[in-house]
Amino acid sequence: MVLRALRSAGELGESPSVAELAAVTGLSRPTVEQVVESLLGAGYAAVAGGAARAPRVGRPARRFRFRAEAGHLLGVEIGALRVTVLVADLAGRRVGSAVRTVAADAPAEERLALVAGAARTALMASGVPPDGVRAVGVGSPGIMAADGSVRLCAALPGWTGLPLGERLGSALGAPVLVENDANAAAVGERWRGAAAGCDDVVMVLAGLSPGAGSLIGGRVHRGFGGAAGEIGALHLLGRGAAPERLLSPDGDRPLAALDEAAVGRVLERARGGEARAGAAVQRYVERLTHDVTALVLALDPELVVVGGWASGLEGVAGPLARELSRYCLRTPRVAVSELGAEAIATGALRLALDRVEAEMFAVRAPAGG
Amino acid sequence: MVLRALRSAGELGESPSVAELAAVTGLSRPTVEQVVESLLGAGYAAVAGGAARAPRVGRPARRFRFRAEAGHLLGVEIGALRVTVLVADLAGRRVGSAVRTVAADAPAEERLALVAGAARTALMASGVPPDGVRAVGVGSPGIMAADGSVRLCAALPGWTGLPLGERLGSALGAPVLVENDANAAAVGERWRGAAAGCDDVVMVLAGLSPGAGSLIGGRVHRGFGGAAGEIGALHLLGRGAAPERLLSPDGDRPLAALDEAAVGRVLERARGGEARAGAAVQRYVERLTHDVTALVLALDPELVVVGGWASGLEGVAGPLARELSRYCLRTPRVAVSELGAEAIATGALRLALDRVEAEMFAVRAPAGG
Numbered sequence: 001m002v003l004r005a006l007r008s009a010g011e012l013g014e015s016p017s018v019a020e021l022a023a024v025t026g027l028s029r030p031t032v033e034q035v036v037e038s039l040l041g042a043g044y045a046a047v048a049g050g051a052a053r054a055p056r057v058g059r060p061a062r063r064f065r066f067r068a069e070a071g072h073l074l075g076v077e078i079g080a081l082r083v084t085v086l087v088a089d090l091a092g093r094r095v096g097s098a099v100r101t102v103a104a105d106a107p108a109e110e111r112l113a114l115v116a117g118a119a120r121t122a123l124m125a126s127g128v129p130p131d132g133v134r135a136v137g138v139g140s141p142g143i144m145a146a147d148g149s150v151r152l153c154a155a156l157p158g159w160t161g162l163p164l165g166e167r168l169g170s171a172l173g174a175p176v177l178v179e180n181d182a183n184a185a186a187v188g189e190r191w192r193g194a195a196a197g198c199d200d201v202v203m204v205l206a207g208l209s210p211g212a213g214s215l216i217g218g219r220v221h222r223g224f225g226g227a228a229g230e231i232g233a234l235h236l237l238g239r240g241a242a243p244e245r246l247l248s249p250d251g252d253r254p255l256a257a258l259d260e261a262a263v264g265r266v267l268e269r270a271r272g273g274e275a276r277a278g279a280a281v282q283r284y285v286e287r288l289t290h291d292v293t294a295l296v297l298a299l300d301p302e303l304v305v306v307g308g309w310a311s312g313l314e315g316v317a318g319p320l321a322r323e324l325s326r327y328c329l330r331t332p333r334v335a336v337s338e339l340g341a342e343a344i345a346t347g348a349l350r351l352a353l354d355r356v357e358a359e360m361f362a363v364r365a366p367a368g369g
Numbered sequence: 370m371v372l373r374a375l376r377s378a379g380e381l382g383e384s385p386s387v388a389e390l391a392a393v394t395g396l397s398r399p400t401v402e403q404v405v406e407s408l409l410g411a412g413y414a415a416v417a418g419g420a421a422r423a424p425r426v427g428r429p430a431r432r433f434r435f436r437a438e439a440g441h442l443l444g445v446e447i448g449a450l451r452v453t454v455l456v457a458d459l460a461g462r463r464v465g466s467a468v469r470t471v472a473a474d475a476p477a478e479e480r481l482a483l484v485a486g487a488a489r490t491a492l493m494a495s496g497v498p499p500d501g502v503r504a505v506g507v508g509s510p511g512i513m514a515a516d517g518s519v520r521l522c523a524a525l526p527g528w529t530g531l532p533l534g535e536r537l538g539s540a541l542g543a544p545v546l547v548e549n550d551a552n553a554a555a556v557g558e559r560w561r562g563a564a565a566g567c568d569d570v571v572m573v574l575a576g577l578s579p580g581a582g583s584l585i586g587g588r589v590h591r592g593f594g595g596a597a598g599e600i601g602a603l604h605l606l607g608r609g610a611a612p613e614r615l616l617s618p619d620g621d622r623p624l625a626a627l628d629e630a631a632v633g634r635v636l637e638r639a640r641g642g643e644a645r646a647g648a649a650v651q652r653y654v655e656r657l658t659h660d661v662t663a664l665v666l667a668l669d670p671e672l673v674v675v676g677g678w679a680s681g682l683e684g685v686a687g688p689l690a691r692e693l694s695r696y697c698l699r700t701p702r703v704a705v706s707e708l709g710a711e712a713i714a715t716g717a718l719r720l721a722l723d724r725v726e727a728e729m730f731a732v733r734a735p736a737g738g
Contacts, residue, residue, distance in 0.1 A: 143698055143699065152698055152699075200592065200593040212667070214667070216585065216590065221585065221668075222669070223569065223668055223669020223670065223699075224569040224669050224670055224671040224699075224701070225669055225671075225699035226669070226699075227666075227669040227697070227698045227699040228666075228667065228668055228669035229666070229667065229669075230666055230669075230697075230698045231666045231667070294663030294664075294666070294667060295663075295667045297596075297597075297598070297599055297600045297663070298581070298583070298597065298598065298600070298663060298664045298667035298668055299590075299592055299597055299667055299668070300591070300592020300593050300594055300595070300596040300597035300598075300599075301592065301593055302593040302594075328596070328599075329512060329521055329596045329599045330512065330521075330592075330593075330594035330595070330596040332593070
């Protein structure tokens with residue numbers, strides 16, 4: 001309680017005294033004093049420089065602050081074409097980042113080395129020592145096992161069976177939490193994006209390899225085998241066409257799989273009024289509606305967040321919301337991702353922060369506290 | 370703990386003494402004695418007649434048993450064409466039942482009166498006094514609100530907006546728990562059917578008005594607005610055909626909506642080798658596969674249970690399991706309902722029992738216990 005109060009005060013720019021912490025937490029002053037001493041010892045709190053209002057007698061009360069710099073976290077997205085690393089302090093404040101592009105067919109070792117290199121660069125640029133990382137969250141396509149290995153992943157070469165958490169843990173010297181990318185994006189949007197305040201969320205990563213993640217009661221729903229939301233195969237069910245074909249404005253010539261830049265160009269042409277591009281986008285929205293409707297009918301979320309493309313999603317969310325209302329007994333709200341290209345890495349960061357907070361808040365008050 | 374031990378012993382036909390209860394629960398004998406006295410007072414325990422092994426000195430130890438007859442429960446299914454009532458004691462043992470047919474277009478008042486009448490008949494035939502009902506569980510089609518009213522129901526005339534829990538509560542003089550029929554069926558199959566031991570279950574009620582319910586972590590997943598699993602509209606998504614058309618062996622003449630008997634005849638003809646009936650069943654299985662795949666991709670359950678038809682489901686589950694493995698990254702087990710026509714009422718009974726158990730186990734031990 002004391003640590004939470006200290007951190008909350010820090011977010012408001014305040015450095016409370018023991019008396020103020022006692023008032024906020026409802027604990028006795030001697031108890032708060034003991035807890036603060038143990039937090040000072042653990043490095044989570046520091047004496048603040050700010051002057052205190054003078055007490056009626058005696059020396060001025062010491063003021064304290066949460067030491068957000070006591071450790072750092074990484075949030076990592078590993079994608080088919082791009083790797084993103086975010087660096088944050090223990091208050092979740094972002095202090096650095098790095099983005100690297102990677103070939104879709106890069107072997108697993110190359111991709112792993114790129115992640116580790118990007119992380120080291122981002123840490124160095126942020127002035128964080130390599131041993132200052134307390135936890136790493138990773139969002140990756142595929143089905144993740146509880147031990148941090150990749151159970152199945154069609155999108156990244158050599159990824160299936162990779163002990164991803166273990167390998168990155170060795171490279172970065174910190175515990176690694178591995179999560180499916182769409183699940184991580186859902187967590188990210190709930191933390192700092194379009195799903196703020198929502199506990200029941202379906203997050204759809206549109207694009208050429210669509211995936212979905214969901215939160216139920218504020219927690220990631222992974223399913224019995226970690227495969228919940230793997231909707232990539234839905235279009236095989238009698239709908240016939242894959243996204244790269246639906247989105248092709250040129251009839252029989254499909255877009256290259258995973259070529260999101262090509263998708264961006266089609267969306268651009270559709271916005272410019274080109275009829276064939278418009279028809280292609282329309283076909284894709286129908287397909288996306290089909291996938292999302294299936295998820296919504298199964299889960300009945302409060303909110304659907306559409307993300308996964310850097311731009312053009314406004315043109316998708318509107319028609320999607322209209323279509324959903326035709327099929328759903330209760331129609332959820334539809335919103336476009338607010339975190340865009342950083343949704344997955346932001347969610348991964350939040351998962352790392354969750355872990356470290358669980359440790360921090362487990363610091364025990366001394367006997368009698 | 371004492372009450373649980375007493376009830377478990379009762380299931381084995383045993384009547385334990387205070388010493389035996391103390392040994393099983395790890396509580397002290399004086400504590401167990403106090404608890405047993407309070408259970409005797411509350412009517413949940415009785416002194417058993419069975420002779421005890423003679424203790425070394427003094428009078429024989431008294432033996433005790435759980436009074437399963439201290440109260441009774443009702444499990445009710447309200448369907449389009451049929452109403453089912455099950456009566457059970459506090460141990461969940463079935464002591465009676467009643468089934469009534471009803472016209473699909475019967476007004477709500479008529480359907481409610483039929484339920485109340487069936488319940489009274491079943492209670493009387495079981496020798497349970499009308500005031501002996503401790504809780505009633507009800508499974509009904511539609512979206513149920515938390516207050517026991519029907520938020521939306523297309524299947525039963527006049528059902529939308531009906532304060533179902535309140536109305537049946539007044540008629541039966543007991544608290545009523547209202548649940549969507551497919552959700553109730555999932556609970557029933559987990560308690561005493563095909564889903565025993567499974568916490569992550571999708572239950573599909575096949576038929577002309579398909580619906581689904583799901584358990585996640587052993588608990589019913591209702592969704593943000595209670596509409597989870599309402600997959601009836603999935604077939605509108607570009608698949609074109611409604612079940613009554615798909616299942617028609619006679620080309621353009623669809624079956625009557627809700628006419629499950631007609632479905633039974635089609636299945637029968639298909640089993641008899643009639644080609645057109647076989648093709649109709651095949652079309653329906655494809656449609657069902659589509660619906661179930663959507664649910665499975667969204668939720669990733671351990672097990673899919675197919676129910677809702679009284680017979681013929683063996684012919685559906687096999688092809689469904691084969692088809693699922695084509696689309697799912699992780700394929701769940703597929704099983705046919707073991708409870709058949711009683712799945713919904715059995716689940717409703719379990720929900721009533723859950724409620725009464727929560728009350729029973731809240732009986733407080735006396736001070737010092």
